[in-house]
Amino acid sequence: xxxxxxxxxxxxxxxxxxxxxxxxxxxxxxxxxxxxxxxxxxxxxxxxxxxxxxxxxxxxxxxxxxxxxxxxxxxxxxxxxxxxxxxxxxxxxxxxxxxxxxxxxxxxxxxxxxxxxxxxxxxxxxxxxxxxxxxxxxxxxxxxxxxxxxxxxxxxxxxxxxxxxxxxxxxxxxxxxxxxxxxxxxxxxxxxxxxxxxxxxxxxxxxxxxxxxxxxxxxxxxxxxxxxxxxxxxxxxxxxxxxxxxxxxxxxxxxxxxxxxxx
Amino acid sequence: xxxxxxxxxxxxxxxxxxxxxxxxxxxxxxxxxxxxxxxxxxxxxxxxxxxxxxxxxxxxxxxxxxxxxxxxxxxxxxxxxxxxxxxxxxxxxxxxxxxxxxxxxxxxxxxxxxxxxxxxxxxxxxxxxxxxxxxxxxxxxxxxxxxxxxxxxxxxxxxxxxxxxxxxxxxxxxxxxxxxxxxxxxxxxxxxxxxxxxxxxxxxxxxxxxxxxxxxxxxxxxxxxxxxxxxxxxxxxxxxxxxxxxxxxxxxxxxxxxxxxxxxxxxxxxxxxxxxxxxxxxxxxxxxxxxxxxxxxxxxxxxxxxxxxxxxxxxxxxxxxxxxxxxxxxxxxxxxxxxxxxxxxxxxxxxxxxxxxxxxxxxxxxx
Numbered sequence: 264x265x266x267x268x269x270x271x272x273x274x275x276x277x278x279x280x281x282x283x284x285x286x287x288x289x290x291x292x293x294x295x296x297x298x299x300x301x302x303x304x305x306x307x308x309x310x311x312x313x314x315x316x317x318x319x320x321x322x323x324x325x326x327x328x329x330x331x332x333x334x335x336x337x338x339x340x341x342x343x344x345x346x347x348x349x350x351x352x353x354x355x356x357x358x359x360x361x362x363x364x365x366x367x368x369x370x371x372x373x374x375x376x377x378x379x380x381x382x383x384x385x386x387x388x389x390x391x392x393x394x395x396x397x398x399x400x401x402x403x404x405x406x407x408x409x410x411x412x413x414x415x416x417x418x419x420x421x422x423x424x425x426x427x428x429x430x431x432x433x434x435x436x437x438x439x440x441x442x443x444x445x446x447x448x449x450x451x452x453x454x455x456x457x458x459x460x461x462x463x464x465x466x467x468x469x470x471x472x473x474x475x476x477x478x479x480x481x482x483x484x485x486x487x488x489x490x491x492x493x494x495x496x497x498x499x500x501x502x503x504x505x506x507x508x509x510x511x512x513x514x515x516x517x518x519x520x521x522x523x524x525x526x
Numbered sequence: 527x528x529x530x531x532x533x534x535x536x537x538x539x540x541x542x543x544x545x546x547x548x549x550x551x552x553x554x555x556x557x558x559x560x561x562x563x564x565x566x567x568x569x570x571x572x573x574x575x576x577x578x579x580x581x582x583x584x585x586x587x588x589x590x591x592x593x594x595x596x597x598x599x600x601x602x603x604x605x606x607x608x609x610x611x612x613x614x615x616x617x618x619x620x621x622x623x624x625x626x627x628x629x630x631x632x633x634x635x636x637x638x639x640x641x642x643x644x645x646x647x648x649x650x651x652x653x654x655x656x657x658x659x660x661x662x663x664x665x666x667x668x669x670x671x672x673x674x675x676x677x678x679x680x681x682x683x684x685x686x687x688x689x690x691x692x693x694x695x696x697x698x699x700x701x702x703x704x705x706x707x708x709x710x711x712x713x714x715x716x717x718x719x720x721x722x723x724x725x726x727x728x729x730x731x732x733x734x735x736x737x738x739x740x741x742x743x744x745x746x747x748x749x750x751x752x753x754x755x756x757x758x759x760x761x762x763x764x765x766x767x768x769x770x771x772x773x774x775x776x777x778x779x780x781x782x783x784x785x786x787x788x789x790x791x792x793x794x795x796x797x798x799x800x801x802x803x804x805x806x807x808x809x810x811x812x813x814x815x816x817x818x819x820x821x822x823x824x825x826x827x828x829x830x831x832x833x834x835x836x837x838x839x840x841x842x843x844x845x846x847x848x849x850x851x852x853x854x855x856x857x858x859x860x861x862x863x864x865x866x867x868x869x870x871x872x873x874x875x876x877x878x879x880x881x882x883x884x885x886x887x888x889x890x891x892x893x
Contacts (some may be wrong), residue, residue, distance in 0.1 A: 436709050
């Protein structure tokens, strides 16, 4: 019933991806505005999907891997819409749309929309814990996008091979400033998510806790390394990409483990 | 309001044309003979055109006019010639466009497609100033008004919808563009000029025009450093201290006549550690080079020598050339649209209007 909304949303992101590819291929001006509105439309459809699914479940729609991926994609789009214009990173849409499109396409195509084996009751703390953690993942995803943009630009500046996209990227120092702020925001949200996990009332799954603390420590180490000037900006950008890749893998593992029936 | 404007003269006999001389057809020695500051009013009186506008830049001198009767190219050339110049000598250097071709030519000029450096944007300002001047002298009527307003719109669309203006095409402007891409706002940036050559001075001036206020100049001859510092509103620094400056500065422009590299990774490494991750942009325009190429391998250091700057300028120019087709498409659409408007204006009955529109009517009809 609710899947058409998600398909509509995915098509909006696909439009942004196609528009970017065509502009890059034709070497014509890339306009952030189209991507911004395409992502905005995709976000509205995503929100409608999550709302319909949430009403059907009677709780926050984070009960299986499918919903986790959609919620993560929604968080990425939300943070982009909030952060992109603020930091004048309109081109971020060109990088964000493919990420969100990939997440949702995977969610739609993979056989992961399986109802949770046990009936889940509404638990405000659990829902807060899950949703705030997902939004933190969304922020980390955007820090990963900013990291990719930084590395692309740094590489072009080092090799003196300035491609068309170079002229649309924000200045290197501004990009790194935005990346650092995204890291701090994501880390703060993730910390809040971790702390709220202790108030959910149920027994805390050991594997989940270890994985979650592993991600928290990874991002904490990046921030500490940055604060103490151990890592050069290029290394921080590369670590952001690596950390997000690791975090998504962990997220997958956590949900995979939690959906398996108890042995 | 715009479409209510009507051509002042009988439209079926109104002749829109452009006569000019440019860098495409004549060298500067020839062009300068026709770059006299004469008024459009005088042109109208002498040739009998209904409307006239003169565009005079360093690369072109052109007259755009509308007239009921045909006016010979030689007559315009004679009027443009400075005293003592025999216009007939250079008759072949003059070109003439009429009707639709005139419209297309103006749109190409305003969009920078006809410029020596394709896509340069100064020309639009020059066209606007020429239009304003002709309008002040009440030599612009409804036809030239609509034509030039449309030309400004075309230029804006070409600039925003294509990459024709992207990338710098001279060594100095490439350096400034790269500095902006690395640092963003340049106002708080510190620049050191090492070796006070002419190109470094020009680059420093270009950076200064983008807001840089802290410019230091170091040269083997302190007097020369003082002299250049005075020119770029900077301060001289002893040549013995220049390496220490690398702790503080953000941009180094080097152009000494040293035979061996002055800056190597060994020299720079201890200084970089004290820079708190701030990038260092080095522009080495010396030949032989002042900075060892290995410096570019260091984290946070971006080294550009004269070849790489020239190569980027060439890349930008190539990129601009690739955009010409897209720009021509935009122009073609506007030419067609303008011709449609012109045809409609000719077909409809004309109200009784003054030959030259008043200020309020012109403002109201601006596109």
